Structure formats: structure tokens, C-alpha cells
Amino acid sequence: MCGRFVFHTPLNLIARRYWDYQMATGNMVARYNIAPGTQIASIRQSPSGEPRFDYAWWGFRPSWADERAPAPINARIESIKTSRYFQEAFNQQRCVIPANGWYEWKRLENGQKHPYYITCPDLERGEALFFAGLYTPTGEGTSLRVAIITEPATKKIHHIHDRQPTLVHPGSLSQWLDPAQTADELKGRIRRTPGDSLAYWPVSTDVNRTGPDNNGASLIAPL
Template identity: 40%
Template sequence: MAVPPSRLSAIFQIMCGRFAFFSPIPKLANKVGATVPEHASGPRYNVAPGTWITAVRQEEDDSAPLFDTMWWGYRPRWAKGSGNQPINARVETVATNGYFKGAFARHRCLIPADGWYEWVKNTSPKQPHFICRADREPLFFAGIFAERDDGSLGCAVLTEPARGSAADVHDRMPLILDDDSLTHWLAPDITDRETIRRLVGHIDADLIKHWAVSTAVNNPSEGQGEELINPV
């Protein structure tokens, strides 16, 4: 079940809470050395928390990365259904926070996207902006995941202080990994915090671009089409 829109509006004001994903899976699979899945979801221009999303993970040291479906909302099995289901984890504390640190060490994933939405503060109605790479190449958000009570996987997107033009819109942004970091982020044999930080880097801030888009994106139950990312 999706998170009700009434709750979503509060979530979105915190950090990265909505994104678009429409790049072809084969193109992404080639970047991370993953097998193209037999079945893949179609393009989504308004991906909301509390829904099933596409992610990439690696099970064993010598295995190829695989595409999987995860619930956007992180709550590990050991929380026994009583813990929060955050959609984001702050990069500054994810390695030490008791709720996240196990996943940071052993269960890291990539969340493919083509851009994300943030809302300019103090506007009425809230004015969304679409933020992406200036060259429109796909992105990989750094994520963590855990097995949930029902045996499915749930994930959270890591966020960092906003950089480049993204800071015009919001003070946080997803941690977007550069191409050289993708295999290191997925590698299950790399568990040491400092090693991960040494091997993993984010994309150059100069690559980030944004523009205002229609307020139709504000309601995920209504706005889902390709026109959502068009400048207004």
C-alpha cells in the first residue's frame, strides 16, 4: 500500500522524497555489470515513498550485481514492526547510527534515477523543481537496505548537504555516486567505514542542473506522466 498523500507532504519537506526513473534498464545494467532482468517496470515520472522501486544489489563477493524490487521505506526485521520507516539516511551518521550501521556495512544498494524533485520553500502552492544531470545521463543514488518482517527488502536513500545548483532549492540532496564508485559501493566484502569513504565519491557538483516544473507533481496519485519534468 502506498503512503497516503496527506502523509507524503510532510515527508517531502525533510529530504529527497520523490524522483523520476525512466532510463532503459539495459543501459544501466551495462554501467554496473548486472544482468538485465526478464521483467522490468515501465518508466515512472513521480516515484513516491511507500511504493516498490527498482534497486541494484550484490549478494556475494564473486556474484554479479542484480536488479531487485525494494520497498521505499527502511525498517529491518529486528525492529519487529515497531520501528520507523525512514526513506532517507544522512551520510554524516549512517555508519554510526544503530538503526542503519549494519546495513551500511553489509547491505548497500544503488537506486537508479533520472532526477529528483524538491520544493522551493515559502511558495504557495509549493513550487517543485526537477533536479538532474545537465547532460541528462541517469543517476545512481547510494542506498542501504534490510530485510523486513515479511521477508521483502526495504531501502533508504542516503542524503548529503546540497551541492552546486541543487542548493538553490533545498539544503539536502541524494548522495549520487560517480561511475568509479558503483562497484565499490555494492561490494559486500568492503565493510570498513573508512575504506568505504576512501573508495566512494559523488558526482561533480557542476553537473547538477534544475528547473521549475508543474505543480501537478505535488500529488503522486494524479501526476505521473512524462510532462511532469518539462520546464514551466
């Protein structure tokens, strides 16, 4: 699964780098310990075809579902095409969640778990990873909810965790976000960011604790 991640690249740089789109600088705060239930940056395609940058609640609940229904943070790529919960969003409401990396916890021989940070060390200023995502309007229609799509982990990081976010290659962003592309048309055509480009290292267990006072860059520092 993907239950904690990092995002510190300014959105206006991402808009210019990947979409040649100018947007206001804004007051984005670098976040090194993003947890479920908070608002996260997401990118979808507007009806005019331009990118639309939103902040959405991390936890997916279709607008038709009762407010007491589950709000999963992840959607397994193996089942989203047939899942009643995710099927409509997969067909029409795809997005990406920009990130610089994510955390996974590896189970040690003593039974305890230790956090690792996983990233692409070759990312330059203004660049990011893109988690495949699904979005849905809230019941009130005033904001969005999102889930991050996951898939089996690549061989390089499988020993840390058996799942990872589905990473959309920058060259496939327009296809993935285009609601005119059907699920069948997308099959086999969406390029992934290569697993060999990823790197990982153990980090402090300080990342286990969430909250606004535990959000510094030191959390991703190698031990």
C-alpha cells in the first residue's frame, strides 16, 4: 500500500515543466510526512483540456456512498476496472498525485517494522513522480476525494513491501488524464516510471508520528 508520502516541489514549477502551463506561485508548504485524511495536491484534466490543479481529501468515497462508508486511501490496479466502488472513476475521473517519494515499512527479523524512504534520486528541480489516482466529488460537490492506485512492487523494492504506487511516466500523463480514453484503450498503453530508477534507504522512526510539528526534511535523511 501507499500510506505516507513526500511532496516538496512547487506546483507552479511542475505546471511549467510538464504542461507548459503558467499558474500563480501560491503559498505551497513543503510536506515530508503526508498522511491519509489530509488534503493533498492532485492534477486532473479540465473540460477545456488544460490541467487542473486541486487539493483533494486523501480517502476515496463515491458521491453516491453513505458518509459512514469506507474511504480507502488506495485502489488496487488489479480490481479497479470491475470494482463498484472505483469503476466509474477509473473510466472517467482519473488524476495524478505529484510526489517526490514515499515511505514503506519493512518488517525486520525481530518482528518490528522500520521505515524506508523510496524515491527517484535523479529528479531535478521542478520535477516529480506522478502517482496514478482516482478522484470523486464529495457528496456536497464542493471538494474532491482521491485514492492512490497501487500495484505489485517492482523487484528492486519488493523486499521492503509487496505493493507500490502505480507511477505514471511523464510521457503518458496526457493519455492517463484524458477522460475520453476508455479503460480498454488505456490497457497496455500507459508507460510506467521504470522501477530501476528508484532508490531507497532507511530513515528515522520519527516518521511514524504524524502531525504539523513533525514535517521536516530531516525525516527523509538516510540513517
